[in-house]
Amino acid sequence: MSDFDYDLFVIGGGSGGVRAARVAAVEAGARVALAEESRYGGTCVIRGCVPKKLMVFASEYAPAMEDAAAYGWTVHTDGFDWPVFRGNLEAELDRLEGIYRKLLAGSGVETFDARARIVDAHTVELSSGERKSAKHILLAMGGRPVKPGIPGEELAITSNEIFHLDELPRSILIVGGGYIACEFAGIMNGLGVKTTQYYRGAQVLRGFDEEARGLVSEEMIQNGVELHLGTNVIEMEPADGGGVHVKATNGDKRDFDVVMFATGRHPNTEDMGLEDVGVKLGRKGEVLVDDYGQTAVPSIYAVGDVTDRVNLTPVAIREGMAFVETVFKGNLTKPDHELIPxxxxxxxxxxxxxxxxxxxxxxxxxxxxxxxxxxxxxxxxxxxxxxxxxxxxxxxxxxxxxxxxxxxxxxxxxxxxxxxxxxxxxxxxxxxxxxxxxxxxxxxxxxxxxxxxxx
Missing domain, CATH: 3.30.390.30 (FAD/NAD-linked reductase, C-terminal dimerisation domain)
Structure with missing residues (x-):
């Protein structure tokens, strides 16, 4: 009989952690537990790719209806009803979270709706005060959006909150030039919101092919997004009559109903006790791992956005499966990070x-x-x-x-x-x-x- 409560304890109920927990339990016969302090499904299902893609679908109907009229269809529409969409969206996310919970239960994984911290190489402490031991611990806490640290930033939202707005704003400023900023600029513009985007760099989507990102930028502008390159926010304050008053580096002083920062993400490693037990972290707080996902503490591994390698859901899932192959099946497996579509x-x-x-x-x-x-x-x-x-x-x-x-x-x-x-x-x-x-x-x-x- 093992001296540990579990063979594996997973911290984080996102796609990578859930897949690793299920495969270890079902295919390797491991005794597995998982702790999640928020909602099961993680960033992708609850506050990322899934709700965002549903918003993309919603935002594309307006131009589609215009095209339909050009093809001879008589189109009648009374505009976009945000409360109806938001209600349908929340119902779908509830359904997906329920599926994640059922999959874990059906796999024999014990779950804890609690925050877990590392106590030592084989022990975690839940927010209830209860301690659990495990032969192996898998860190899969994901990441979170961060604000840039300017005066008045508390007045702004991030991608976490944009799905839960009580009403659709008349105007929005999106700050950032990465894929999240550009995606939401297109979404809000498509939903009929007057959309402005500030990015401090010379062109959006830094790191991608120059010709391709140049065309994306041109099409965004042609579609109606007011894109200001080489521009950043200096400070913000409450606007008279509501909204946010923004001062920008290009000299603009303007009011917006909503300001959203999409200026980067950091791994969720704060107050986890990681460095106290010897797990090494990088400059952004990312968990440093070897090719097999192992940290500086041999019993502790990490997958997904918390490692800040390739922050994509399918990659986190592959990393979770490689972890199980390596640790529980004795088949040394490196996740493949090359040529990822x-x-x-x-x-x-x-x-x-x-x-x-x-x-x-x-x-x-x-x-x-x-x-x-x-x-x-x-x-x-x-x-x-x-x-x-x-x-x-x-x-x-x-x-x-x-x-x-x-x-x-x-x-x-x-x-x-x-x-x-x-x-x-x-x-x-x-x-x-x-x-x-x-x-x-x-x-x-x-x-x-x-x-x-x-x-």
Whole structure:
């Protein structure tokens, strides 16, 4: 009989922690417990990808109805009803949380609706004061949005609170230039909110392909987002008559009903007792781990956003499964962080896998194949919106190093393109593939002449 209460104690009820707990219990026969201080499902299900994507769907109906009229449909609408949407959204999140709880219970995982802290290498203390011991502890606490530390920042919300607004504002300022800021700028603009975005950098979506993020920025502006680059907030104060008065670095002094900061996220490692027991943390508070997710304390592992490696839900799930393979099945398994397809649900969507053109230039001679055009569906409506299809090819091996798509449905397309890129497909493999006509994505396999050759 083990000297521990459990074989595994998981802290955090998000996708990575829940998957690891279930697989360890069901497939490895481990005695598993999990503690979650908030709602089961984590950032993705409760305050991230799922509610955000539902808001994206809601925000896209207005232009779709305009297009429908151009195709001959008589469209009647009385506008967007935020309380109805919010009620449906909350009901769906409740349903999903219930599924997570049932999955854990059905797997034999004991759950605690409590905060857990690390006491020593094998012990956690719950907020109730109860202590539990485990042979292994898995940290899966995720991350949280942070504000930049300026005067009046308490007047602003973050992505955590935007789903729970009592009413839809008439105007909103979104501060930040990452994918969360750009996604919510598109969402709020699509819902009819006068949307302004400030970003201190020279272009949004830093770190992504320059050509692709440039098109996303242009389309956001064309769709109605008032985007100010090279601009940041200096201070905020309550506005006369309600709302927030904002002073910006570009000299603007303006009132907004709501201000939302999307200026970064930090791992949830504060007041967890980690460093006291020897777990090492990075500059942002992230848990430092080796290739197998193991911390400086051999019995303690970590997966997901708390490690601040690749902060994506499917990656956290893969890391959780690799942890179980390594620790409970004796099969040393490193999570694969290479060539991960990613979708950003801006409007239009941005799908990407592999290297950007800028990254690939530093790796050696490359060929760039790119085309930008107006999609067929919007022609009747007279929209000037453009899409982009782009391939980065190694001039020596002919392998596809990167694929970037800016277009409606880019997330669906990049998932399939990602399979080919992950398999090591060459440009000639793409060329041999017959196009599906008429589609936007056919351009990926019909581009024959390089747009430019670099190196």
């Amino acid at each position: 990613t979708a950003i649900f801006t409007q239009p969507e941005f799908g990407t896998v592999g290297m950007s053109e800028e990254e690939a230039r530093d790796a050696g001679p490359i060929e760039v194949y790119a085309t930008s055009f107006r999609p067929m569906q919007t022609l009747f409506a007279g929209r000037e919106a453009r899409v982009l299809m782009k391939l980065i090819v190694c001039a020596e091996t002919r392998k596809i190093l990167g694929c970037h798509i800016v277009a409606p449905g880019a997330g669906e397309m990049i998932q399939l393109a990602g399979i080919a890129v992950k398999m090591g497909a060459t440009k000639e493999d793409f060329d041999r593939t017959v196009a599906v006509h008429p589609t936007m994505s056919e351009e990926i396999v019909t581009m024959r002449t390089p747009t430019r050759v670099v190196g």
